[in-house]
Amino acid sequence: MTQQVLAERFEQDAGPIAPRAHGTDWKIEAKRVAKIYPKPGSRSTKDATAVLDGFDLQIKSGEFLSLLGPSGCGKSTFLNILAGLETHNGGAVLVDGKRVEGVNKNVGVVFQGYALFPWLTAQKNVEVGLKIRGVPKAERRARAAKVLKTVGLEAAANRLPHQLSGGMRQRVAIARVLAYEPDILVFDEPFAALDAQTREFLQGELLRIWESGDTKKTILFVTHSIDEAIFLSDRIAVMTRAPGKVKTLFDIELPRPRDSDSRNSEEFAHIRSRVARVLEEEVHIGNDDH
Amino acid sequence: MATTITEPARGEEQLLDEDLTPPKAPNPWLVKYDRLIYGIIGLSAFLVLWWWIVDSEYVSALYLSKPQDVATAFVDGLTDGTLRSEIWPSVERALTGFAIALVAGITLGIVVGSFRIFQKLAEPLLLFFRNLSLLALLPVFVVFLGIGEESKVAIVVWACFWPIFINAVGAVGGVERILLNAARTLGAGRVYIFSRVVLPAAIPAIFPGIRLAAANAFTALVAAELVGGAQGLGIYINNAALRYQTPQMYAGILTLGLIGILVNGVLTGAEWRLTAWQRGLTNK
Numbered sequence: 083m084t085q086q087v088l089a090e091r092f093e094q095d096a097g098p099i100a101p102r103a104h105g106t107d108w109k110i111e112a113k114r115v116a117k118i119y120p121k122p123g124s125r126s127t128k129d130a131t132a133v134l135d136g137f138d139l140q141i142k143s144g145e146f147l148s149l150l151g152p153s154g155c156g157k158s159t160f161l162n163i164l165a166g167l168e169t170h171n172g173g174a175v176l177v178d179g180k181r182v183e184g185v186n187k188n189v190g191v192v193f194q195g196y197a198l199f200p201w202l203t204a205q206k207n208v209e210v211g212l213k214i215r216g217v218p219k220a221e222r223r224a225r226a227a228k229v230l231k232t233v234g235l236e237a238a239a240n241r242l243p244h245q246l247s248g249g250m251r252q253r254v255a256i257a258r259v260l261a262y263e264p265d266i267l268v269f270d271e272p273f274a275a276l277d278a279q280t281r282e283f284l285q286g287e288l289l290r291i292w293e294s295g296d297t298k299k300t301i302l303f304v305t306h307s308i309d310e311a312i313f314l315s316d317r318i319a320v321m322t323r324a325p326g327k328v329k330t331l332f333d334i335e336l337p338r339p340r341d342s343d344s345r346n347s348e349e350f351a352h353i354r355s356r357v358a359r360v361l362e363e364e365v366h367i368g369n370d371d372h
Numbered sequence: 373m374a375t376t377i378t379e380p381a382r383g384e385e386q387l388l389d390e391d392l393t394p395p396k397a398p399n400p401w402l403v404k405y406d407r408l409i410y411g412i413i414g415l416s417a418f419l420v421l422w423w424w425i426v427d428s429e430y431v432s433a434l435y436l437s438k439p440q441d442v443a444t445a446f447v448d449g450l451t452d453g454t455l456r457s458e459i460w461p462s463v464e465r466a467l468t469g470f471a472i473a474l475v476a477g478i479t480l481g482i483v484v485g486s487f488r489i490f491q492k493l494a495e496p497l498l499l500f501f502r503n504l505s506l507l508a509l510l511p512v513f514v515v516f517l518g519i520g521e522e523s524k525v526a527i528v529v530w531a532c533f534w535p536i537f538i539n540a541v542g543a544v545g546g547v548e549r550i551l552l553n554a555a556r557t558l559g560a561g562r563v564y565i566f567s568r569v570v571l572p573a574a575i576p577a578i579f580p581g582i583r584l585a586a587a588n589a590f591t592a593l594v595a596a597e598l599v600g601g602a603q604g605l606g607i608y609i610n611n612a613a614l615r616y617q618t619p620q621m622y623a624g625i626l627t628l629g630l631i632g633i634l635v636n637g638v639l640t641g642a643e644w645r646l647t648a649w650q651r652g653l654t655n656k
């Protein structure tokens with residue numbers, strides 16, 4: 083099947099996608115999203131790899147949803163499509179009922195590799211989003227200082243990224259997106275490169291920051307850690323292996339605010355085993371194929 | 373499950389202080405002025421050898437002056453103005469050409485490096501021009517621009533442009549994709565990304581080209597000045613040679629060498645400042 087036909091098929095399957103007039107239920111809505119990568123050096127579309135195929139997902143405003151899946155299932159690809167960094171070949175991604183076309187300034191992204199500008203101090207990194215939006219210098223400084231305080235880094239404001247630990251760098255990266263106040267935050271395995279203690283600490287910090295906001299941000303959190311997903315989320319979407327789509331959705335009804343006791347609760351262990359079972363199926367099928 | 377906590381075992385025998393003699397520290401004065409001392413020794417050896425070669429009449433004083441004669445000619449030239457007045461015209465040409473090449477090389481380099489299509493279009497031209505001898509092009513510049521200021525500055529621009537441009541094109545490819553993506557999601561437009569992300573990220577990789585360009589600037593300039601002109605170090609050296617004023621000729625060369633050291637110092641300082649953020653990343 084050619085890429086063209088494949089793309090058309092998804093367009094049709096997705097049906098008429100008209101922005102709803104008012105009162106959108108979903109902050110983020112993905113309908114039958116498909117993403118195909120052509121094989122480099124090959125013009126034949128037969129060689130193309132489908133990363134996402136029929137990916138459906140809805141996220142409520144103010145919801146914390148984690149996307150969990152085997153490696154290479156396309157979870158980061160969906161995140162990039164949502165952020166407008168990548169295009170897709172079929173279906174639709176809607177934010178506030180509007181199709182995503184290019185980078186959406188209302189979506190803040192926190193990357194796994196921090197992506198801080200190494201020549202700017204922590205403070206200046208946090209100011210970048212505000213500077214681009216033309217916020218005057220004095221206000222920019224004040225807002226950046228406030229956000230740095232929120233993430234507990236007011237003392238490190240004048241340090242360069244390489245003078246900070248991994249955990250501190252990721253907090254600066256979080257502060258950088260919080261500073262310009264987007265409605266939606268997306269995280270691409272942000273804590274994967276950190277040691278276990280720092281990771282747990284930052285998970286707690288992230289929840290504290292999220293819950294302390296005046297209006298709760300909508301969060302899409304991509305991770306490969308089941309524990310992390312359970313601890314943080316309202317809901318978990320487990321994906322199939324590539325070409326990925328959402329396989330099972332779990333509601334996490336652990337009471338908030340959550341702390342380290344939540345991790346040791348019976349409920350937590352129960353959810354973990356259920357999620358693990360669904361995820362393991364995918365990993366095993368994947369292994370049998372190769 | 374029982375967990376036992378134990379203290380680490382300590383050695384029974386106490387070490388005597390005498391057993392812990394610290395290794396002998398090197399002379400701190402020697403450590404501090406190490407480079408200076410060896411530098412002076414090396415330079416002195418060179419000067420003595422130079423003096424001895426001429427003094428023993430191994431080489432005629434007509435071809436090579438004694439160091440002290442060169443030094444005298446240098447100081448005299450500076451005080452009576454014959455040499456001093458030649459310095460600024462040369463430096464001005466070199467600086468003008470270098471500055472033009474710096475701006476043009478970095479700007480064009482970033483644009484060409486950012487777009488695959490430009491890179492492919494420019495590749496054969498790059499291959500041809502980057503290795504083309506400057507001296508072969510001298511007559512071309514003279515034909516187009518005469519032997520006045522324009523042709524001299526143009527030659528310096530040409531000699532400085534290529535290393536900067538080529539390094540800039542390559543440096544753009546080395547900018548981390550994640551930084552560009554981060555800038556885009558923060559809402560940055562093209563101009564912001566070029567000037568505030570690509571440029572600072574690429575500067576460390578462009579710097580070797582800038583240094584090469586600075587060295588090229590004076591080489592090209594002297595070549596251009598030898599073609600002709602009223603004032604300049606190249607002209608001074610050439611005239612001194614034609615009049616058999618050997619010490620003056622070497623004084624001119626000495627001046628060029630000293631300017632080179634100065635330029636190198638300035639560039640090292642600039643590089644140190646502009647790439648300070650990178651030192652912590654690379655353990656340099």
